[in-house]
Amino acid sequence: MELRLLGPVEVVADGKVSQLGRRQERLLLAVLGLSANQLIPAVRLIELLWPDEIPAQPHRTLQVYVSRLRKALPAEAGITGRDQGYRLDIDPASIDVDRFRELRRAAVGQEAAERSRLLGQALELWRGPALSDVASDELRHRLCAGLEEERLTALEERIHADLEAGRSAELVPELTGLLAVHPTREGLLAAQLVALYRVGRRLDALELVAAAKRTLRAETGLEPGPRLQELEVAILQDDPALLTDRPGAVPRQLPPAPRTFVGRQSQIDALTELLTARAKGSAGSVVVVSAISGMAGVGKSALAVEVAHRVADLFPDGQLFLDLRGYGAEKPMAPIDALGIALRGLGVAGTEIPADPSEAAARCRSILAERRVLLVLDNVAGSAAVDGLLPGLGASAAIVTSRSALPGLDAAQLQLDVLTAAEAAELLEQFAGPARMAAEPQAAAALLNACGHLPLAIRILGARLASRPAWPISHLVERVTDVHSRLDQLSLEGMSIRTVFASSLEHLERSSDPVDRRAAEAFLRLGVPDGAHLRLLEAARVLGMDETTAETVLERLVDAQLLETPSPGSYRLHDLLWAFAREQAEAALTTTDWAGVIERLVELYAAVAWHCLEGRDPTAARLEWAAGRRKSGEVPENLQGEQGLDWLDAAGAKLTALCLQGRHCGETTREGVLSLALGLSSYNFSRECWPDALRRATVALEIARQSCDELAEGLLLSDLGIYRAYSGDVEGAVEAYQEAIPLLARCQAARAELAALNNYSQILHGLGRHTEGLDHGLRGIRLAEHQGEVTAGAHLVVSLHYQALDDRDRQRQHLESALQSSRSIGNQWKEAYILDELAVLAYRDNQLAEAVERFRAAIAVYGELSQEHDRAGSVGQLGEVLLDLGRPDEAVPALETGLREAIRAGDEAREDELRQRLSEAQAAAEGEPAGHDR
Incomplete structure (x- = not known):
């Protein structure tokens, strides 16, 4: 059986094309096939199948499509559904996309002719644009932009293999046609320049350079990259190196420097210092770039390439760049394949590359020891993948990027975090422009917060804004704040947050280590609770494990850069990783x-x-x-x-x-x-x-x-x-x-009813509804007495109503009852408060001696409770009573204490009152007229 996606969608069984029914059903099969053997959330399938108008019962319609496909597919393939998602179970070798990638992998390290043959076979699998008969241009762009880029890259690889094999004359007409379609693709331009020069058309090559410059400036506003500039100089100087891919040629393999690189100055300085020292022979052999959060998309590769360009002059014998495919849809590059690419880049003929990895590694180290070469080893899964590639003696150096810290390497470790708020805004501005940023600063901040300042996410959103100049930033904010659609918005032209996160998760799922696989399962459960931060005890409950086991699993997720640990026993998912975990959980977990x-x-x-x-x-x-x-x-x-x-x-x-x-x-x-x-x-x-x-x-x-x-x-x-x-x-x-x-009352919950009566009565007091409030308060007293409960609270509330009604006798009666009840249960808080209220009441009734006694009793209890602010307030009131009793010497220090408390509390009215009373007390203490007539 074959599933063909590189062109019209087809299933071929026993040499015959199967009938798959309607376009929407074939589109569903294509979407499942692009992520074969992976569960895809039903909500995402619905959004892709019906981007404009969703049917009345989308889940039911989706089930019908799945049912029809199950009947139409041969036995070698099947669709399984689990709750809210579906998966196509199929041998990857049956899908033309996977065969295309496998042929590309097989071509690595081969001689030019064999490399050209294998890449040609890979390109022959393309029968037209991917999904050409089922997807609109917009949907195909969303789903297949990355595939189209892979096709063009494979085409460039085949062309360069043909150049190396001496087929320049055959390539010129082919490249002419290709450049008519892709006039700004620098890989094709470079190949055509070399081909034209080799067939003796030097003037045509220079005219092509000039035309390319004009086109690039007009369409992108940019100058040609370093490779084209170097080729122009070489053609002008008739550099003999243009005539052959000779052994010993200086490799210049760095990708173009990032055009929208911002920030990271401290990391750039640290790397530059280390590499400079290495080039001068005074440092260790490796610099490792890794992310502190560990997540994909944080900008490790961009930083490595940026620094490599800045220090390239320190390594005159060349720069090698290898993507080791540690994470992603393709299989990780085998060490011997990586060594083959490196050795070929260093000028070793394919026939001279040892087949044994150890011998190849020794050969690589020997060459590097005699030269100053910078290696950028990108996307590394583990230390073992790069051991044979690392420089030993000499002045060569390597920058290694990985989603893990690679503790097994003897290297200077540099951890990378997401961008700061200022750096994130600067990066977005490079796409959106300063005018749009200035017009909507709050929307811009909200957009950056929604993507957690992750560089890849900002680049995707920025590119969307750049391609939609009429869109306000707030329009995009609305699309990314919904957790269910956020990741859909973060996908554009082969860049996809969902895809890079999935590659990290799949790395654990494919591992032979049971702890890795358990960690992958745990990751889904971390997406269930709302909120990205969990402490160890909480996380253990989420995972259904004891804390020791949970910590082992969580730390493995930290190692895999799917989880952060801000402090011991504390774990956090980046906001976008949490959205990804939630999406995966909704699709994979049962109810x-x-x-x-x-x-x-x-x-x-x-x-x-x-x-x-x-x-x-x-x-x-x-x-x-x-x-x-x-x-x-x-x-x-x-x-x-x-x-x-x-x-x-x-x-x-x-x-x-x-x-x-x-x-x-x-x-x-x-x-x-x-x-x-x-x-x-x-x-x-x-x-x-x-x-x-x-x-x-x-x-x-x-x-x-x-x-x-x-x-x-x-x-x-x-x-x-x-x-x-x-x-x-x-x-x-x-x-x-x-x-x-x-x-x-109906439930006979006496305590609860009593509390409700007291609280309700107090609210009615605040509303001035004293008759109604008294009714509920007295009812509370009767209930408390009947049930043998504490009556202090009920008496206090009733006293408030009588105070408002100016019935001082009944107010005092209920305060005394509340005091007795509070003391009976040892509630000193209420005791002190009630004593204060009784003192104030006595003062109002001009019973000054009783007021002094009550205030001093309240002050004593507040002191036992260490309630200094309440105590100071009561001391101030005591000072007023003492002044009225004609005891100014005692009143002055008490009033000073009360004044300090009023100032602390910001009670200006009380402060003014106490200042006046203190002035009177000080005057009386000095024998002057009191100036106060009470």
């Missing part, structure tokens, strides 16, 4: 697997939250709900008490996101969301995180109602009353309590 990740995380957070609640509030009413309902998960010792609250702080928005995700999962997970939202009450109060508390409680309330859990509903409504009140939605708080109180 059960997905829900399991959320459930385990919910259980962890809920266990910590409840432990903090129980430790801080042993009388919490929600314990009535928790008994027998929630799972009792273990909480590590370092996450108990205040440390647990700090740990929840670090979770931040993940707590809310988890509740939102959990509501769409199964019953067990939804019950866990209920437990989490209820257990976070103490945390919410201690951290005053009202907006997030509101969102979590609202989600949990929806679950409680759907589950007909009246007690949970009542508790959550009571919580919502508080959260809404503190958020400024007082009317919403009233509505919540009006629903909560009868529900809690």
Whole structure:
């Protein structure tokens, strides 16, 4: 069987072309074939099949297409579907794309004639533009731009092989036709210049150079690259090296320097210093460029090529460039093949290259030891791939780029991170132009944030903007902020973030090491929770592993540059890697697997939250709900008490996101969301995180109602009353309590009902609805007395209403009752507050001696609690009483203490009042008229 994609899409079985049905079905097969044996998310297939208008039931239509293809395909191929994605299972050798690439690989290191033959066979597989009968030009550009570039590169390789084999005369007419189609392709231009010169057409060659310059300037605004410039000089000087590919020729293999390179100055300086020292024979043998984040697209190759061009003069015997294909669709280059390319570049004839890798490596080192050559070894998978290529003695040097740090090399390690904000903006400006950047600075910043300052992503987005000058930057921002379409936007002309990330993941999946394969599976699960940052304990729950095993797997992902570790025990996915992990998880994980990740995380957070609640509030009413309902998960010792609250702080928005995700999962997970939202009450109060508390409680309330859990509903409504009140939605708080109180009464949840009555009464006090507020407050007192509960809170709330109604006797009566209740349970916080209130009340009634006694009692309790600010406030009030008692000497220091507290608190009115009173006290202490008539 053959699957042909390089031209019209065809399946050939037993020498006959199979009938595949409609164009859309053939397009689906082509998309699956381009990523054969890989799972493709259904959402991506739908977007590719129907870019303009999606059918009413796209998933159903997709299933129909798959069903028809399964019937039409021979037994050697099959389509498997897993939940939200599909995969074409097929022998890669059956696909013309793979055979094309395999023939290119086979040509490497061969003699010129054999290389030309193999590359010719590869090019014969092309029957026209890829997917020519099923894809629009735009879609073909999205899917096959990289393939078209591979075809043109293979064509250039075959032409150069023919040049080397002495076929210049045959090439001139062929190249003339090719340049009519690709007038700015420098590889073809260079070949034609050499061919023309070799057949004696020197003047035509120079005219071609001049025409090429004009075309390049007109179409790109750029000058020809170094290779064309060198060839022009060589032709003008009749350099004899043009007449033959002679052994010993100086290799100039560096790709063109990046035209949009920005930043990296410190790394450039470090590399230049090391390479300069190496060229002078005073440094180690290798400089390794690797990314600190480890991710593809961070600009390792661009930095290496940029530096190589800057130091090329230090290596007059040439520069070699080898892509070792460590990551990507093609198989990694075998060491002997890499050595063959290097030796040929160094002038060794193919017949003289040893077949044994060790002998070839020794030959390579011997040549390099006698010359000053710079090797750029790009896209290296591991140390073993470059061992035989590295210079030993002498002044040659190598720059090695890899997605791993290559600790096995004795090398200077240079780690590379994403661009800074300023560098990212500079790079985008080179594409979008300064005017567009200045017109939409916020949109530009949002666009750069969406791609995480990753250079490859910025280049792709910049190229899209450059090709759409009428687009505002904000238009592109809208397209990349949606996580489901972000990676689709980051694909253009053979550059694809999804593809480079997939190559890193596939490297693990293909590994023979079981830890690597387990790490690949773990990567998918890291995409399930919203949020890219996880601590070790959280990650272990996500992966369903113990912490020791999880750490081993996570560190392997760090080594594979798919995960970052900002600090020990902390892990982070780059935003784009998280989007890729989410996409892969949606396609590959079952519903059960997905829900399991959320459930385990919910259980962890809920266990910590409840432990903090129980430790801080042993009388919490929600314990009535928790008994027998929630799972009792273990909480590590370092996450108990205040440390647990700090740990929840670090979770931040993940707590809310988890509740939102959990509501769409199964019953067990939804019950866990209920437990989490209820257990976070103490945390919410201690951290005053009202907006997030509101969102979590609202989600949990929806679950409680759907589950007909009246007690949970009542508790959550009571919580919502508080959260809404503190958020400024007082009317919403009233509505919540009006629903909560009868529900809690019906559930006979006395503690919860009492708390709701007290809080509701306090809100009514703030609204000036004192009659209604008194009714609920007194009801709370009766309920507390009947249940034998603490009445302090209820008495305090009632005292506030009587204060507002100016009924001082009843206010004092309820304050005294609250004081007695607080002391009975040892609640010093309330005791100090109530003593303060009783002192103020006595002062207002001109009972100055009692006021002094009460204030001093409050001050003493505040001192025991180390509440210095509250204590200082009470001391200031005591000073006023002492002044009115005619004891100015005692009043002065007390008023000074109160004044300092007012200044600290920024209470200007109180500050002015205390300054006046202090002035009076100081005057009275000095025997002057007090100047104050109370």
